[in-house]
Amino acid sequence: MKEKISELLARFEADLASGKSPDELRVAYLGKNGATAELMKELRNVPVDRKKEAGQMINGLKTKLEEEIGARARALEEEALQKAISSARRYNPTLPANNDLGSYHPITLVQREVEDVFASMGFTVEEYPEIVDDYHCFEALNIPKHHPARDMQDTYYLENGQLLKTHTSAAQNYIMKKYGAPLRAIFPSRCFRNEAIDACHENTFFQMEGMMIDRDISISNLIYFMKTMLSEVFGQDLRVRLRPGFFPFVEPGFELDISCLICGGEGCPSCKNSGWLELCPCGMIHPNVLTAGGIDPEEYTGFAFGLGLTRLAMMKYGVKDIRDFNAGSLRTLSQFKSR
Numbered sequence: 566m567k568e569k570i571s572e573l574l575a576r577f578e579a580d581l582a583s584g585k586s587p588d589e590l591r592v593a594y595l596g597k598n599g600a601t602a603e604l605m606k607e608l609r610n611v612p613v614d615r616k617k618e619a620g621q622m623i624n625g626l627k628t629k630l631e632e633e634i635g636a637r638a639r640a641l642e643e644e645a646l647q648k649a650i651s652s653a654r655r656y657n658p659t660l661p662a663n664n665d666l667g668s669y670h671p672i673t674l675v676q677r678e679v680e681d682v683f684a685s686m687g688f689t690v691e692e693y694p695e696i697v698d699d700y701h702c703f704e705a706l707n708i709p710k711h712h713p714a715r716d717m718q719d720t721y722y723l724e725n726g727q728l729l730k731t732h733t734s735a736a737q738n739y740i741m742k743k744y745g746a747p748l749r750a751i752f753p754s755r756c757f758r759n760e761a762i763d764a765c766h767e768n769t770f771f772q773m774e775g776m777m778i779d780r781d782i783s784i785s786n787l788i789y790f791m792k793t794m795l796s797e798v799f800g801q802d803l804r805v806r807l808r809p810g811f812f813p814f815v816e817p818g819f820e821l822d823i824s825c826l827i828c829g830g831e832g833c834p835s836c837k838n839s840g841w842l843e844l845c846p847c848g849m850i851h852p853n854v855l856t857a858g859g860i861d862p863e864e865y866t867g868f869a870f871g872l873g874l875t876r877l878a879m880m881k882y883g884v885k886d887i888r889d890f891n892a893g894s895l896r897t898l899s900q901f902k903s904r
């Protein structure tokens with residue numbers, strides 16, 4: 566029996582080495598009609614006093630075969646897994662870097678240009694969060710609860726009671742308290758409104774707010790600064806017009822329009838066929854707003870404006886559809902590479 570067992574073991578090792586699959590080996594050695602089953606049958610011919618020992622030897626053999634076949638199966642599985650992992654890793658980290666430079670977003674370009682012009686006129690550039698509270702976005706701007714002006718701004722409210730900034734004016738109160746008077750500051754930001762989107766409306770857009778507060782500031786200061794800035798940005802003397810406009814935080818309030826640079830004033834979808842683009846609401850800061858900001862309206866006056874940076878970028882670069890700005894298309898953005 567011993568001899569038969571070592572013979573069988575030798576055959577098994579040879580089969581294992583020749584690359585037979587675990588299934589084939591199982592059938593050939595451990596199956597119902599396999600080699601060990603044959604050995605079991607031969608137990609019949611073993612003399613009674615040696616039967617027990619022979620039986621134990623066969624069982625030991627079976628256990629050894631099972632272990633070896635199992636180990637082979639696990640090794641094959643691991644090999645298949647590693648193969649799958651290495652074929653999934655398609656990129657090669659040792660390749661040289663792609664030297665193709667990215668580009669600034671057109672709104673960033675316009676924003677920086679406006680910042681430069683205002684900085685050269687003594688304005689500081691301020692930051693303020695995009696998530697704000699009701700007080701800063703409305704209350705401090707002379708828009709109390711239930712004021713109809715709140716309906717003009719389709720606000721996204723958050724579950725914690727805060728909201729997404731609907732306009733850059735939300736930073737006015739903070740900046741007045743930060744510096745006191747006199748002050749000159751601009752504060753660009755992304756703003757959000759729950760608007761239906763079309764060629765000239767987006768729910769996410771950029772504004773640049775500005776404030777100048779000092780003794781004896783008047784509407785002529787406002788007109789001077791706006792005209793200077795816009796002429797610089799467009800590199801030409803622009804046609805502008807002021808219309809009366811209502812905003813609770815200014816008195817008087819205006820709409821500053823510029824002639825549409827896309828159609829030259831003839832009318833196109835971007836200017837709603839009017840030839841004018843509503844670019845910049847502005848006005849003289851309301852005494853209540855100055856007071857809320859800790860500034861005495863008897864002593865100081867000031868102007869404020871809320872420039873539509875997105876609109877400005879549309880006009881400057883001839884972008885006809887506002888949706889292009891948020892589309893993330895590399896074909897669009899790569900056109901701004903050299904700037």
Ligand code: DAH
Pocket residue numbers: 731732733734774775812814815818846847848849869870871872
């Ligand atoms: N915050 C206003 C809006 O987005 C725009 C605005 C109007 C800002 C008049 C001003 C201003 O500073 O004086 O609807």
